[in-house]
Each structure stands twice: as structure tokens, then as C-alpha cells.
Amino acid sequence: MGKNKFLVVIIGFITVTAFWMYWVSTNPSGTESALIRFLSIDELRAETNHGRVKLGGNVADESIQINQNDLLEATFILSQGEATLPVRYYGTRPDLFKDGAEVIVEGAMEGEVFQAEVLQTKCASRYEGDLRDVQTENIEEM
Amino acid sequence: MPIVGSVSLSLAFGFSILTLIVISLYLRTNDTRLMETGRRMSLIVSGLSLVATFVLLFELVTSNFDIDYVAHYTSFETPLLYKLSALWAGQAGSLLFWLAILSFYTIIVVLRYRFQHHSLMPWVIIILTTIQVFFLLLTVFVANPFGPTKADFVVQNGMGLNPLLQNVTMAIHPPTLYLGYVGFAIPFAFALASLITRDVNPMWIRSIRKWTLITWGWLTIGIILGGWWAYQELGWGGYWAWDPVENASFMPWLTGTALLHSIIIQEKKNMLRVWNMTLVIITFTLSIFGTFLTRSGVMSSVHSFAQSAIGPLFLYFIALILIVSFGLLFSRLSILKSEKRIESFTSRESGFLFNNVIFIVMCFTVFWGTIFPVLSEAVRGTKITVGAPFFNQVNIPIGLVLLFLTGVGPLLAWRKTSKTGFIRNFSIPLLAMVIALIVFMVIGYRGYTIVSFSLAAFVLSAITVEFARGISVRIRKQKENVFQALMAMVARNKGRYGGYVVHLGIVFMFIGFTGHAFDQEKEFGIKVGESEHIAGYDFELMSVQEEERPNHYAWIADIRVTDLEGEFVTRLVPEKRIYFYRDPNPNRQQPHSELSIYETVMKDIYSIFNGIESENQTAYFKIMVNPLVWWVWFGGYFMVFGTIIALWPNRKKVA
Amino acid sequence: MILEFFLISVMFIASALYAVYPLFQPAQALSSDVEIQETLHLKKRVFYQEIKELDIDYELGNISQEDYTIARDELKRSVSIVIKDIKQLNK
Known part of the structure; x- marks a missing residue:
């Protein structure tokens, strides 16, 4: 048995996998799409025809409104510096979701509101805040 | 007290440079006294690094908020266990922790191989010390964990640790993961040393096999604990999300697993030597790359990466590792090449070879998916994120092929499987697979689920057959009962049967993964x-x-x-x-x-x-x-148990 | 501060002394015999283990008669060389 036969099998396997990766990347199965563009609010606004996208930003202060008849429904303003965008989300919210939190939302525009299907807070495994804020508060209190 | 910590680090840095100089001198002069001094200096470097780590732990426990790191990650209310685990909660601390584990391993290597691998050891120490120099550079000059609090007021209380991290699993998950990551430095050091010295003696590969297995075992435990923590704490109902941090630990695990298999071929047949070198180098690079991914902020955005001080340094270090290692490998190709060829598809050698190819391809798909967002942002300006659906869809079929090979490999004979051997070994497992296939089809399962469950049946019966064959041979020849035969058989070849127990664990895990479909x-x-x-x-x-x-x-x-x-x-x-x-x-x-x-x-x-x-x-x-x-957890126990069997020391023979 | 200074000095001096000590010893302080002996014993263990594994593979039918005989003879030859070397060294 020559070396070549093995080479053929190995290269064949790699080629198939490469095609498979390409296929998975370009063909969404159902609602789940493998590759999603991560845009800024301005980029999103500039586009007319946009599908499912991801956005990152902060929750604007005091913008969270929770439907008192259904706690699972929340709306808030996503801010990226000057740019802001209203977002609606239905579902279980992460514990770290609150004013000022850094969040990533995934979904699509529905009219003027971004309908988020996924809401993630950043840094689930890290916890790095601003020491000064907390401490100055404490000191003023004393 | 913090001054003791930072001075220890600086001293360690100084001694590490001296170590490199002294051992280089030894290599020139061959004066064994220099080598002994070099060894001792290496122990000092490691010892001082450990001292610094203990000082930081002490500061964390005693809540010295004059240290920025302590103030950021603990508060008075933080329970003791989590004050300790804050050591690896932040960047500076975790880099020091990396260094501490590397130092711990280095001490073991330096003491353990005092009288072995005479020609390799100077280089092994040089390589390990060079890695230490890198982490010392980071902790002394870039991210010093003993830095004073940046505040123009007296800090009353620290920030405290995120409640999500206040979980026993989360306290022990990172150290096990790090024990895994860092441990690959040792096979790497030996591999490089053997390339440098042109040592073709096959003995060193046996020394590193044990190290690879230990390291791999820690990495396995770390990954499983991480999944367990996510499942128990994060509240999204899953244990694996393909997030970059998880992928960072999964990639070296994949190449490490490939390495564990292909080392066997090198031991038995002295083949695949170039390939093994490549695997060692890639695995170590990936574990550094993993640390880089989790600690440089590159995943959140290219821009935050460019601003962070340690990100580029890590990239330079990775580039250095790759250039030096592959340069060396290339220059030594002629002495590594082996004349032996794999002769047949139906040989165990080819089983191992395909297993390796699949592990590497899988690793590449994970790598691609992990860095694609960064690449797309850097190249095209728009970041394109790669979600779990990509990883799942791509890796499910690859994983199933791998599961199939898990069953096939052990049943193949060396060099070539004869027709009678093929029928004898494969008939029962194949029958089990077909029966499972029919049963699950009748129940009404579809798609991957059927394939996965049937393959699980195939591999389970294959492993059973393998054990049964071994036991029956012993019963026939040694007149033992089943239990004695099993114990004696495993004791005689712990590596092999420990490996099969790990395979069992893998099968159980696949059963668990498949449940996800429901x-x-x-x-x-x-x-x-x-x-x-x-x-x-x-x-x-x-x-x-x-x-x-x-x-x-x-x-x-x-x-x-x-x-x-x-x-x-x-x-x-x-x-x-x-x-x-x-x-x-x-x-x-x-x-x-x-x-x-x-x-x-x-x-x-x-x-x-x-x-x-x-x-x-x-x-x-x-x-x-x-x-x-x-x-999934049950399979995890089996994997750990199997690893322990494989590592169980041989009883010393009475001479 | 004084305590810390003291600790650091002690640490530094002790390390330095420990490190340079071998340099003031006679040159042949380290014996290479120990090293060779260790390596030989390691080799012996490894070869024995390999013979065991080869036997298992043969008993299980994972290796052909012809391959088995060749491989076993080769391993036996290697072991006998190692054992001879060990004896030589012990003389």
C-alpha cells in the first residue's frame, strides 16, 4: 500500500470538511443562523434591508421598562455613545442586566424597535467594575 | 508585605536571566559545576515565583486594600475560599498563577530528572526558564499584581467578587484548567530539547507520555467542571456554549488527545516522529493562545486588544514559539524521518492516523470559528460573529466519525487485520449497532440521534468484546476466575485498559450530548x-x-x-x-x-x-x-477514572 | 518595613549562596555513572513492558505470528544488551 492512498483519504476528508464548513456558514438552518453580522447602531440605521444582526452597547440609565402584567417582557434603550435604539425583549433576562450594563442583543428591526431574541450581558465570567465609583459613594456617606 | 511579593518577582526575573547565562556557559565549557548552579538557580526562580504567589494570597486573605488587585476582586464580606480564588479572578493574578503552576512543574522536572536525560536537561531547563521569563516580564513590568490602588482616597472596602464566581466549582475549575494548560510546557520543552540536541533516542518520548497524560487529565477535569459550573450556575440550561473561553480550552485538549494516541505509534513502531513533534508544538502554542484569548480582550474587539498592554506581547511570544520550533523541526527533518510506512488501511496504525487527522480537523474548525470574528473585523471592518449553530452543525458529524473510530481502532490488529480476525472482532459490535439502529428507528428517532445512539451501541459492545477477549485468554491460560483475570489484565497493561475506560466515558458523554436534541x-x-x-x-x-x-x-x-x-x-x-x-x-x-x-x-x-x-x-x-x-457527568467520571488507571504507578520489581 | 527588608535580604542571600555553592566544589562532584545507570534501568523497564504488551497483543490475535516472532526476538536482543551493560557498569 502506497503512501498516496492515505493522502487521498486525508485530503478528501479535509476537503469535505471545508465544504461542509462553508455550507454551514452560508445556509441558515431554520431560524438559527451560524454567522451573524455585528453592527453598530449607525450602521444598522444606514441599511434598509437587514436581516438578523447583533448589536452591542450599554443599557441607557433608567430606560428599562418591565411590563407589569408580564414580567418577561422588557423594553430598554440601547446606547452606543450618542446613538440610541429602543429594544424589546421577551424572555428570561440575565442577572447582570441592569442600568449601564454592557449587553449584546441579537435579533432584527421591527419598525422602529429592535426586537431582540437573544439578550446577553457581557463579562459573565469576569467582574471588573469601577472601584472609584463605589468608594466615593461610600466615603460621601461617612 | 506586598513589597516582598514584588521584590520576589523581580529577583526571580534576575535569577531567570542568570539561569539562562549559566546553563549556556555549561553547554560551552561542559563544566558540570555550572550545570549544577544552573539547576539550583532554576529552582530559585521557581521558588521565588511561588513565594510571590503566596504573598499575594496572604494579602488577599488579610484584605489589604492598598493593593489594587485585592481591592478589585475581594471585599471584607468575601468568604475565605473566594478570597483565595480571587487569585485567578483577574488578569494580573491569573498571569502570576500561570507562572506559579509552571514553577511548580519546573521544580518537579528539575528534581525528578536530576540523573536522567543527561544531554536533554540543560535545554529543557533553558526552555522552561524562557517561558518563565515571559511570564515574569508580564507580571513584573506590565501587569504587576502588587501594584498600589489607584485612588486618591483611602479605600474602605473592596469591590468584592461577582456572586456568579462564588461557587465551589468555579473556585476549583480554573486551577485544574491551568494545571492542564501549563503542563503542556513540559512535553514541549522535552521535544524542543531533543530537536536541538538531535537526540533520536526514543526514551524521552516515554517520559513525556506520562506528563502529557497528567496534563491532559487536568485539562479534561477542568473542561468538564467548567461545563458543570455553567449548567449549575448560569441558568441557561446548557453546559457548553462554544464561547471563545471554552474553545480556548477545547483546542489544546483536541490536539493533546491526538498526541496521546500518536505517541503510542512512535513508541511501538518508531513512526510519525515529525508528526508528534508538530503536535507537541501546536498543543503548547494553543495553550498559550488560550491564555491570550481569555486574557487580552481580543475577543470583545480588536480595538480593545490593541490598547491592552499584554495582547501584543502574547502575540510576539506566540510568533517566537512558532518560528523557533518549526524552524528547528524543519532543520532536523532528515534525522526524524522514518523509513517505515503504514502498510494497510485495516491496521491499527492507520486507525491512529485517521484519529489524528480528525482531531486536527476538528481543532481547526473550532479555531476558525473562534478567530473568524476577529479576522473579519480586522480585514473587512464589519465583525461577523460565529454562533453555536456553526460549531454544532460542523462538529456533530465529525464527532460521530470520531465516535465510530473509538470503536474501530482497538479492534484492529497491528500492521494488517486478517479476514478471520476482522470477522471475529467486528461481528458482535456490528450486530449490536444494527439492532440498535432498528430499535431506535422503530421508536421513531430521526437523523443524528439514531446515528449517535447506534454508534454508542457499537463502541460499547466493541469495548466489551475487547475486555472479554482479554479475560477469556487469561482464564484459559492462567486458570483464573473472571474477576482475577480482569484485575490481572488491567494491571499488566494499565495504559491500554485505562484508555478503554476513558473511551467508555466518551461514549457516555455522547449519549448525554444526544439528549440535547430532546x-x-x-x-x-x-x-x-x-x-x-x-x-x-x-x-x-x-x-x-x-x-x-x-x-x-x-x-x-x-x-x-x-x-x-x-x-x-x-x-x-x-x-x-x-x-x-x-x-x-x-x-x-x-x-x-x-x-x-x-x-x-x-x-x-x-x-x-x-x-x-x-x-x-x-x-x-x-x-x-x-x-x-x-x-455527561457520568462519562466525565469514567474519563477521570480511566486516566487514573493509566497513570497508576507500576509496583517496583524486586531486583 | 524593617521586617520586610530583612526578609528580602535573607531570601536573596540564601538563594545566592545556594546557587553559587557548587561552583566552589571540586569539578568531578557529579558522577555520570548514576545517570547512565538510571537510563539503563529505565530502558530495561520499558523493554520488559513492551514484551508484555506484545504478548497480550499476540494472545488477543492483534498481531500475526510472523510479526510477533520478529518483534519479540528484537526486543529480547535489546533487553539482553541492556542487562549486559548494567552488569558491566556494576563491576
Whole structure:
């Protein structure tokens, strides 16, 4: 048995996998799409025809409104510096979701509101805040 | 006291440079006294690094908030265990922790191989010391964990550790992962040393096999604990999300697993030497790359990476490793090439070879998916994120092929499997697979689920056949009973049978992964006395109690679960907590959902308390029914158990 | 501060002394015999283990008669060389 036969099998396997990766990347199965563009609010606004996208930003202060008849429904303003965008989300919210939190939302525009299907807070495994804020508060209190 | 820590690090840095000089001198002069001094200096470098680590631990425990790191990651209220685990909660601390583990391993290597690998050891020490120099550079000059608090006021109390991280698993998960990552430095050092010295003596590969296995075992434990933590704490009902941090640990695991298999070929047949070198180099590079991914901020954005001080340094270091290692490998190709060829597809050698190819391809798909967002942002300006669907869809078929090989490999004979051998070994497993296939089809399963369960049946029976063959040979020849035969057989060849036990664990895990296809979930709001229905269970909310505890305020729900016949199944008591609820600064208040999970062999019932609306007393929950998750952890135990068997020391022969 | 200074000095001096000590020893302080002996014993163990594994593979039918005989003879030859070397060294 020559070396070549093995080479053929190995290269064949790699080629198939490469095609498979390409296929998975370009063909969404159902609602789940493998590759999603991560845009800024301005980029999103500039586009007319946009599908499912991801956005990152902060929750604007005091913008969270929770439907008192259904706690699972929340709306808030996503801010990226000057740019802001209203977002609606239905579902279980992460514990770290609150004013000022850094969040990533995934979904699509529905009219003027971004309908988020996924809401993630950043840094689930890290916890790095601003020491000064907390401490100055404490000191003023004393 | 912090001064002792930072001076220790600086001293260690100084000694590490001296170590390199002294050992280089030894290599020139061959004066063994220089080598002894070099060895001792290496021990000093490692010892001082450990001293610095203990000083930081001491500061963390005694809450010295004059140190920035301590103030950021602990507070007076933080329980002792989590004060200790804050050592690896942040960047500076975790880099020091990396260094500490590397130092710990270095000490073992320097002491253990004092009288072995005479020609390799100087280079092994040089390489390990060079890696230490890199981490010393980072901790001394870039991210010093002993840096003073940057504040123009007296810090009264620290920030405290994120409640999510206040979990016993989370306290032990990173160290096990690090023990795994860092351990690959040793096979790497030996491999490079043998390239440098042109040592073709096959002995050193045996020394590193044990190290690779130990390291791999820690990495395995670390990854599983990480998944377990995510499942128990994060409240999204899964254990693996393909997030970059997870992928960072999974990639070296994949190449490490490939290495464990192909080392066997080198030992037995002295083949694949170039390939093994490549694997060692890639695995070590990936473990450095993993640290880089998790610690440089490159994943959140290219821009934050460019601003961080350590990101580019890591990239330079990775480039250095790759250039030096592959340059060396290339220059030594002629002495590594072996004349032997794999002769047949149906040989165990080719089984190992294909296994390796698949592991590497899998690793590449994970690598590609992990760095694609960064690449797309850097090249095209728009970041394109790669989600779990990509990884799942790409890796499920690859994983299934791998599962198939897990069954096939051990049944193949060396060099070539004869026809009779083929029939003898494969008939029962293939039969089991076909029966499973038919049964599951009749039940009505579809797609990957059937394939996965049938392959599981195939591999389980293949492993059983393998054990049965070994036992029956012993019973026939040694006249032992089944139990004696099993024990004697495993004792005679711990590596092989330990490996099979690990394979068993893998099969169980695949069964658990497959259960994911049947997950069900529902989110709803109910009042006390009402009930909801999902997946054949009724959930009745019995009560919601409120309780004030030392560092948080809690709402405790009591849910009674009954099945369709009305039989009582379990009670679930998920909680909603607010940490720091008395803090005047509302931003510091931290809600936290404490899950309640009912675990059985067949399915888990997983409950999350979303919140309570005080006006009309409605409580909101998310309930998930996740079949077969138990098997993932069960498989994990088997993998650890198998690794322990393989590592169990041989009894010393009486000379 | 004084305590810390003291600790650091002690640490530094002790390390330095420990490191340079071998340089003031006579040159042949380290014996290479020990090293060779260790390596030989390691080799012996490895070869024995390999013969064991080869036997298992043969008993299980994972290796052909012809391959088995060749491989076993080769391993036996290697072991006898190692044992001879060990004896030589012990003389």
C-alpha cells in the first residue's frame, strides 16, 4: 500500500470538511443562523434591508421598562455613545442586566424597535467594575 | 508585605536571566559545576515565583486594600475560599498563577530528572526558564499584581467578587484548567530539547507520555467542571456554549488527545516522529493562545486588544514559539524521518492516523470559528460573529466519525487485520449497532440521534468484546476466575485498559450530548396555587417565601412537580436573590438566580426563578426538561477514572 | 518595613549562596555513572513492558505470528544488551 492512498483519504476528508464548513456558514438552518453580522447602531440605521444582526452597547440609565402584567417582557434603550435604539425583549433576562450594563442583543428591526431574541450581558465570567465609583459613594456617606 | 511579593518577582526575573547565562556557559565549557548552579538557580526562580504567589494570597486573605488587585476582586464580606480564588479572578493574578503552576512543574522536572536525560536537561531547563521569563516580564513590568490602588482616597472596602464566581466549582475549575494548560510546557520543552540536541533516542518520548497524560487529565477535569459550573450556575440550561473561553480550552485538549494516541505509534513502531513533534508544538502554542484569548480582550474587539498592554506581547511570544520550533523541526527533518510506512488501511496504525487527522480537523474548525470574528473585523471592518449553530452543525458529524473510530481502532490488529480476525472482532459490535439502529428507528428517532445512539451501541459492545477477549485468554491460560483475570489484565497493561475506560466515558458523554436534541423549555408566570404543564409534568407553585440572609435578600419559591398520573416527583426550590441589597448605591445591587435542578439518569428538571411581581403576586419561572444530561457527568467520571488507571504507578520489581 | 527588608535580604542571600555553592566544589562532584545507570534501568523497564504488551497483543490475535516472532526476538536482543551493560557498569 502506497503512501498516496492515505493522502487521498486525508485530503478528501479535509476537503469535505471545508465544504461542509462553508455550507454551514452560508445556509441558515431554520431560524438559527451560524454567522451573524455585528453592527453598530449607525450602521444598522444606514441599511434598509437587514436581516438578523447583533448589536452591542450599554443599557441607557433608567430606560428599562418591565411590563407589569408580564414580567418577561422588557423594553430598554440601547446606547452606543450618542446613538440610541429602543429594544424589546421577551424572555428570561440575565442577572447582570441592569442600568449601564454592557449587553449584546441579537435579533432584527421591527419598525422602529429592535426586537431582540437573544439578550446577553457581557463579562459573565469576569467582574471588573469601577472601584472609584463605589468608594466615593461610600466615603460621601461617612 | 506586598513589597516582598514584588521584590520576589523581580529577583526571580534576575535569577531567570542568570539561569539562562549559566546553563549556556555549561553547554560551552561542559563544566558540570555550572550545570549544577544552573539547576539550583532554576529552582530559585521557581521558588521565588511561588513565594510571590503566596504573598499575594496572604494579602488577599488579610484584605489589604492598598493593593489594587485585592481591592478589585475581594471585599471584607468575601468568604475565605473566594478570597483565595480571587487569585485567578483577574488578569494580573491569573498571569502570576500561570507562572506559579509552571514553577511548580519546573521544580518537579528539575528534581525528578536530576540523573536522567543527561544531554536533554540543560535545554529543557533553558526552555522552561524562557517561558518563565515571559511570564515574569508580564507580571513584573506590565501587569504587576502588587501594584498600589489607584485612588486618591483611602479605600474602605473592596469591590468584592461577582456572586456568579462564588461557587465551589468555579473556585476549583480554573486551577485544574491551568494545571492542564501549563503542563503542556513540559512535553514541549522535552521535544524542543531533543530537536536541538538531535537526540533520536526514543526514551524521552516515554517520559513525556506520562506528563502529557497528567496534563491532559487536568485539562479534561477542568473542561468538564467548567461545563458543570455553567449548567449549575448560569441558568441557561446548557453546559457548553462554544464561547471563545471554552474553545480556548477545547483546542489544546483536541490536539493533546491526538498526541496521546500518536505517541503510542512512535513508541511501538518508531513512526510519525515529525508528526508528534508538530503536535507537541501546536498543543503548547494553543495553550498559550488560550491564555491570550481569555486574557487580552481580543475577543470583545480588536480595538480593545490593541490598547491592552499584554495582547501584543502574547502575540510576539506566540510568533517566537512558532518560528523557533518549526524552524528547528524543519532543520532536523532528515534525522526524524522514518523509513517505515503504514502498510494497510485495516491496521491499527492507520486507525491512529485517521484519529489524528480528525482531531486536527476538528481543532481547526473550532479555531476558525473562534478567530473568524476577529479576522473579519480586522480585514473587512464589519465583525461577523460565529454562533453555536456553526460549531454544532460542523462538529456533530465529525464527532460521530470520531465516535465510530473509538470503536474501530482497538479492534484492529497491528500492521494488517486478517479476514478471520476482522470477522471475529467486528461481528458482535456490528450486530449490536444494527439492532440498535432498528430499535431506535422503530421508536421513531430521526437523523443524528439514531446515528449517535447506534454508534454508542457499537463502541460499547466493541469495548466489551475487547475486555472479554482479554479475560477469556487469561482464564484459559492462567486458570483464573473472571474477576482475577480482569484485575490481572488491567494491571499488566494499565495504559491500554485505562484508555478503554476513558473511551467508555466518551461514549457516555455522547449519549448525554444526544439528549440535547430532546430538550424542552417553557417560560411562564403563575400565582401561588396555580400550576403549569410541560413535557409530561405538572408544576404547581405552593408558596413564595422571603428571607433576609447575611449578604443577600432572597425570594424562595416552592414548586411541587407531579407527573401525568398525579404521582409526586419532586419539589423544586429555585431562589431569586439580591446581593448587596442594603448598599445605598443601587448599581451595586446584584440580582442572582439560584437554580433548582432535579437530576435523574433519564432527565433533569431545571428551574429558574425569574422574578416576582409584587402587585398581583405573580411569580415568573423558566422550566426546562433536559434528557440524559446526567450521562455527561457520568462519562466525565469514567474519563477521570480511566486516566487514573493509566497513570497508576507500576509496583517496583524486586531486583 | 524593617521586617520586610530583612526578609528580602535573607531570601536573596540564601538563594545566592545556594546557587553559587557548587561552583566552589571540586569539578568531578557529579558522577555520570548514576545517570547512565538510571537510563539503563529505565530502558530495561520499558523493554520488559513492551514484551508484555506484545504478548497480550499476540494472545488477543492483534498481531500475526510472523510479526510477533520478529518483534519479540528484537526486543529480547535489546533487553539482553541492556542487562549486559548494567552488569558491566556494576563491576
